[in-house]
Amino acid sequence: MRPPLTNAVLTLLLFLAVGTGYHFWYGAIEDKSASVAELERLIVSSTETEARIAAARASLAGVAGAEGNVQDYFVTDSRVVSFINALESRGTTLGTTVKVLSVAKGTTGGRPMFTFSLAINGTFDAVMRTVGAIENAPYAVMVTNFGIRHQEQTQWGADLTLSVGSTASITATSTP
Numbered sequence: 001m002r003p004p005l006t007n008a009v010l011t012l013l014l015f016l017a018v019g020t021g022y023h024f025w026y027g028a029i030e031d032k033s034a035s036v037a038e039l040e041r042l043i044v045s046s047t048e049t050e051a052r053i054a055a056a057r058a059s060l061a062g063v064a065g066a067e068g069n070v071q072d073y074f075v076t077d078s079r080v081v082s083f084i085n086a087l088e089s090r091g092t093t094l095g096t097t098v099k100v101l102s103v104a105k106g107t108t109g110g111r112p113m114f115t116f117s118l119a120i121n122g123t124f125d126a127v128m129r130t131v132g133a134i135e136n137a138p139y140a141v142m143v144t145n146f147g148i149r150h151q152e153q154t155q156w157g158a159d160l161t162l163s164v165g166s167t168a169s170i171t172a173t174s175t176p
Contacts, residue, residue, distance in 0.1 A: 073140045074167040075114055077105075083164070087118065087134060096122030096130045105166065112166040115144070120158040127156045140165030 002010075075083045084100050091098030101117040118134075120127050127148070135143055145161035 071167065073138065074165045075139060076167060080114065083114075083139070084116075086137075087116070090133050090137070091120060091122075091130045094122075094130045094133060095126040096120050098130065098134075108163055113163045114166050116162045116164065118158075118160040118162065120160060121151070121155065123154050124156045127158045131158055131160060134160070134162065 080103065084103070087100065088098045097120070099119045099121075101119055102115075103117075104115045106113055106115060120130050122130070131143075131146070135141060142163045143160060144163050145159070147159045149157050149159075151157050
């Protein structure tokens with residue numbers, strides 16, 4: 001059997017060893033907890049950033065769609081021929097003959113515009129319906145000059161000058 005003093009010293013050494021181990025273990029756990037808290041903060045920050053990016057992409061997609069809708073109100077250089085064809089077919093549909101006499105590109109008030117000079121022939125009602133249809137077409141159209149003349153019995157003619165908004169063709173792009 002060991003003397004009680006030896007048991008006390010051994011118990012004290014065991015207690016100190018366990019206490020020291022506990023202290024180092026507690027410090028290691030506390031360091032890991034701080035690391036975990038920092039990682040949680042980074043995850044929350046990344047999640048918020050990702051949500052903002054998704055919202056920005058959704059906004060850009062909406063803007064691109066709206067931009068496309070707005071672009072449809074203007075005639076670009078590449079769409080002049082289709083616009084002229086639309087004018088002529090609109091007249092044919094309404095029973096008139098629409099003839100494009102001239103097309104000029106310029107600016108009005110600092111804004112790019114196309115100026116179209118038209119001659120419309122047909123019955124009075126048909127000519128007026130065609131003028132109204134052209135004036136109310138889904139474009140940035142402004143009638144700058146209008147004259148009407150009686151040609152023969154039921155035939156009428158209208159001379160019309162239009163200014164139509166023009167813009168460079170813009171293609172919206174999205175970033176990945």
